Amino acid sequence: MARCTTNEAIALFLNRLALRSPLGEEERAAVLNLPKVSEIDDVERDFVHVGDRVNHACLVVDGLVARFAQIQDGARSFVALHIPGDMGDLFSVVEPNVTWALHALCPTRILRIPHHTLRELAERYPALAMAFWRDTVTDANILAQWTVNIGRKDALASVAHLLAEMAMRHQANGLGNENQYVFPITQADLADAVALTPVHLNRVLKRLREENIAIKEANSVRILDFQRLAYVAEFDPAYLQLTRDDRT
Amino acid sequence: MARCTTNEAIALFLNRLALRSPLGEEERAAVLNLPKVSEIDDVERDFVHVGDRVNHACLVVDGLVARFAQIQDGARSFVALHIPGDMGDLFSVVEPNVTWALHALCPTRILRIPHHTLRELAERYPALAMAFWRDTVTDANILAQWTVNIGRKDALASVAHLLAEMAMRHQANGLGNENQYVFPITQADLADAVALTPVHLNRVLKRLREENIAIKEANSVRILDFQRLAYVAEFDPAYLQLTRDDRT
DNA sequence: CGCATACTTGAAATAGTTCAAAAGACGTGG
DNA sequence: CCACGTCTTTTGAACTATTTCAAGTATGCG
Numbered sequence: 001m002a003r004c005t006t007n008e009a010i011a012l013f014l015n016r017l018a019l020r021s022p023l024g025e026e027e028r029a030a031v032l033n034l035p036k037v038s039e040i041d042d043v044e045r046d047f048v049h050v051g052d053r054v055n056h057a058c059l060v061v062d063g064l065v066a067r068f069a070q071i072q073d074g075a076r077s078f079v080a081l082h083i084p085g086d087m088g089d090l091f092s093v094v095e096p097n098v099t100w101a102l103h104a105l106c107p108t109r110i111l112r113i114p115h116h117t118l119r120e121l122a123e124r125y126p127a128l129a130m131a132f133w134r135d136t137v138t139d140a141n142i143l144a145q146w147t148v149n150i151g152r153k154d155a156l157a158s159v160a161h162l163l164a165e166m167a168m169r170h171q172a173n174g175l176g177n178e179n180q181y182v183f184p185i186t187q188a189d190l191a192d193a194v195a196l197t198p199v200h201l202n203r204v205l206k207r208l209r210e211e212n213i214a215i216k217e218a219n220s221v222r223i224l225d226f227q228r229l230a231y232v233a234e235f236d237p238a239y240l241q242l243t244r245d246d247r248t
Numbered sequence: 249m250a251r252c253t254t255n256e257a258i259a260l261f262l263n264r265l266a267l268r269s270p271l272g273e274e275e276r277a278a279v280l281n282l283p284k285v286s287e288i289d290d291v292e293r294d295f296v297h298v299g300d301r302v303n304h305a306c307l308v309v310d311g312l313v314a315r316f317a318q319i320q321d322g323a324r325s326f327v328a329l330h331i332p333g334d335m336g337d338l339f340s341v342v343e344p345n346v347t348w349a350l351h352a353l354c355p356t357r358i359l360r361i362p363h364h365t366l367r368e369l370a371e372r373y374p375a376l377a378m379a380f381w382r383d384t385v386t387d388a389n390i391l392a393q394w395t396v397n398i399g400r401k402d403a404l405a406s407v408a409h410l411l412a413e414m415a416m417r418h419q420a421n422g423l424g425n426e427n428q429y430v431f432p433i434t435q436a437d438l439a440d441a442v443a444l445t446p447v448h449l450n451r452v453l454k455r456l457r458e459e460n461i462a463i464k465e466a467n468s469v470r471i472l473d474f475q476r477l478a479y480v481a482e483f484d485p486a487y488l489q490l491t492r493d494d495r496t
Numbered sequence: 497c498g499c500a501t502a503c504t505t506g507a508a509a510t511a512g513t514t515c516a517a518a519a520g521a522c523g524t525g526g
Numbered sequence: 527c528c529a530c531g532t533c534t535t536t537t538g539a540a541c542t543a544t545t546t547c548a549a550g551t552a553t554g555c556g
Contacts, residue, residue, distance in 0.1 A: 069396045072482055077400040079392040094382040099487045100392060123374045130370075133381045134342040140388035144327040144348060147391060148317045151398045151443025152325040155512070186534065195399025200512055202536060218521085218534090234320055239347045403544070434502065445545055450504060466502090466553090 006039055007032070009061040009111055012085035016173055020138060021131035022246045030121055030128065038112045047110075048089065048102035055096065056112040059087045063108025064184055067100045068192065078193040079143060081166070081185075085173035091136045093118050106184040138241050145239050150195045153234065158194045159204045160233035163214050163221055168237050178226060184219040254287055255280070257309040257359055260333035264421055268386060269379035270494045278369055278376065286360045295358075296337065296350035303344065304360040307335045311356025312432055315348045316440065326441040327391060329414070329433075333421035339384040341366050354432040389487045398443045401482070406442045407452045408481035411462050411469055416485050426474060432467040 014031045017023065023031075039061070040047075048054060050070075058065070060082050067080040067088060079100060082088035088102065093115050122129035142165070149158045170181035185193075191201040208214045213232070214223045223229055262279045265271065271279075287309070288295075296302060298318075306313070308330050315328040315336060327348060330336035336350065341363050370377035390413070397406040418429035433441075439449040456462045461480070462471045471477055 067392075069392075071396070071400050075400045077396040079395050091385045091388070094378055095385050095389070095489060095493075097486075097489070097493060099389060099489075122377070126371045126377075129374075129377050129381075130342055133377075133384070136381070136388065137339045137343050137384060140339070140384065140391060141343070141347060143388060143391050143395060144315075144317070147327050147395045147398060147443075148319070148325040150395060152319050152323045187536095188534080195395075197513055198535085199514080199537090203512095206536080238345075241343060241345070241347075245343075245345060436502080446503085447505090447546080448544055451544095454504080 006037065006061075006111060009059060009084070010034060010037070012061075012173060013059050013087055016085050017128075017131045017135060018244075019172060020241055020244055021127065021134050022244060023127055023131060027125045027128050027131075030125060034113060034117055034121075036114055036117060040110050040112065043104050043108050043110050046101060046103055048098055050098055050101050052098040053096050054089070054092050054098060055116075056114045057087050057090050057092055057118060058102065059111040059113060060084050061109040061111055063110075064105040065108060065110075066103045066105055066189065066193070068103060069100060076192045077195060078189075079146070080139060081193060083166070083170060083173060084175060087113070087135070088139075090118075090132060091139070093122075093132070105186070105189050141239050141241065146193075155194070155196055155200055155204050156207060157233050158196070159190075159201065160208065160213070160229050161235055162190075162194055163208075163216070163223065164226070164229050164233050164235040165240070166221065167223055167226070168240055168242065172240070172242050179223045181221055182219060183216070183221045187216075190216070254285065254309075254359060257307060257332070258282060258285070260309075260421060261307050261335055264333050265376075265379045265383060266492075267420060268489055268492055269375065269382050270492060271375055271379060275373045275376050275379075278373060282361060282365055282369075284362055284365060287357070288360065289357050291352050291356050291358050294349060294351055296346055298346055298349050300346040301344050302337070302340050302346060303364075304362045305335050305338050305340050305366060306350065307359040307361060308332050309357040309359055311358075312353040313356060313358075314351045314353055314437065314441070316351060317348060324440045325443060326437075327394070328387060329441060331414070331418060331421060332423060335361070335383070336387075338366075338380060339387070341370075341380065353434070353437050386489050389489065393487045394441075403442070403444055403448055403452050404455060405481050406444070407438075407449065408456065408461070408477050409483050410438075410442055411456075411464070411471065412474070412477050412481050412483040413488070414469065415471055415474070416488055416490065420488070420490050427471045429469055430467060431464070431469045435464075438464070 010032055014028060062084055065082040065088055066078045068076050068078045070076050080088060096115065122132055149161045166183060167178050167181055170176045171178050175181060187201055188198045191198040205216050212224050213228050214221060258280055262276060310332055313330040313336055314326045316324050316326045318324050328336060344363065370380055397409045414431060415426050415429055418424045419426050423429060435449055436446045439446045442449065453464050460472050461476050462469060
């Protein structure tokens with residue numbers, strides 16, 4: 001992804017909202033003119049800690065962010081991955097006490113949006129309040145799917161599902177296409193997203209590669225056969241809510 | 249739980265909201281006077297199906313409800329359990345297309361609240377809009393914890409965690425105390441909530457029983473040693489957000 | 497009393513983990 | 527631009543938590 005400006009980043013976020021929520025001109029303009037946004041060009045690895053109390057939400061501009069929990073024996077478990085255009089902790093507007101840490105998985109640029117500006121937008125424009133709420137519901141939906149993958153599918157299906165999901169999400173956010181996307185994540189981190197060991201994840205990736213289904217490279221994923229990937233993953237994109245519903 | 253009236257049920261829901269969100273007298277009255285609520289005394293087993301489009305949310309009055317996905321080989325995976333006082337699909341107000349089915353795990357009574365009345369409340373009272381949003385964020389938080397349990401903890405810790413969580417949630421909803429609560433779920437269903445096989449779940453329950461930690465009976469759970477239960481589960485109730493935060 | 501549903505137990509099989517070590521990639525500084 | 531250290535990926539072999547299959551015992555209900 002070419003580096004983008006602050007305004008372009010906010011436009012990405014607006015696109016994400018507008019993908020799922022009907023927004024008028026006024027609301028769009030209000031989002032694009034968000035005041036007091038501060039940019040951090042290369043955020044530290046761990047930039048939101050459990051126990052913190054935050055007063056801003058983070059919009060990923062460039063890079064990759066994980067939300068995760070740390071277990072006592074040192075094991076980690078990811079509960080979300082956020083790509084450019086995602087405001088991974090938008091929910092913190094209503095729940096500022098941090099129970100899940102945020103972690104940059106590669107050099108990552110973010111925008112910090114103060115909660116009070118988001119809250120003001122929500123109060124002034126009910127359509128935006130709904131859009132924000134819907135955005136967090138979508139994230140919860142993705143998490144529910146992760147639970148299913150981790151709990152009831154075998155390792156191959158689980159990994160395949162994540163690769164397919166990330167392909168669709170990149171496409172939806174206007175990044176890459178369904179067959180190739182930037183994904184600068186190590187195998188160790190990827191393992192924490194599907195709750196496998198790095199060793200086993202490596203073997204699964206090898207199998208996907210050898211069967212010409214998908215190739216995970218250092219900084220990207222190339223999907224050679226999306227149909228077969230979706231088949232082994234039992235992937236149905238409905239849960240991503242990629243189409244807007246204006247009937248409400 | 250003694251059977252309660254429609255009004256008492258709505259009061260339970262209001263309590264749940266008020267536990268986490270600051271609400272004024274006006275907002276409380278507005279919730280208690282929700283119009284056009286319809287009651288279903290003994291809902292059918294599967295009462296919300298994938299692919300449906302719903303125009304009401306379901307408040308559990310009595311009984312137990314699971315949200316779940318069905319995998320191709322027939323396996324199921326629960327992504328939420330809802331007890332009396334929970335409005336399990338409140339999120340459907342912003343996302344009426346059903347991607348997760350609802351299932352009554354025992355004779356269950358629900359209240360159906362039309363989306364448009366909830367939407368009207370949210371537009372009229374921003375504090376309620378925030379409270380609704382926050383309620384769904386809490387559910388997402390619980391789901392995130394499930395993901396961690398299923399993905400990175402062993403079976404004993406996973407089951408212990410669920411029993412501890414349900415104890416706290418019952419207490420928070422004003423049902424039972426932290427050492428005993430009504431939980432009319434079969435072992436097969438419980439297995440789907442922690443992503444284990446019924447056989448293995450049975451062995452884990454046996455172990456918890458034999459070590460005098462907790463006993464799962466047909467319709468209830470008795471916790472003999474909450475401390476030890478919490479210890480083996482690595483249970484920290486922070487993610488349940490059981491204290492209100494009025495600083496926002 | 498008999499049938500259905502739920503629970504319990506045993507033994508064998510296996511998917512995924514653990515431990516260990518080698519091979520490759522990558523930047524940095526001499 | 528080569529040598530070195532670090533981080534990441536890859537592979538092998540032994541191990542184990544959980545599953546699978548199968549059968550038996552309770553429990554409840556008409």
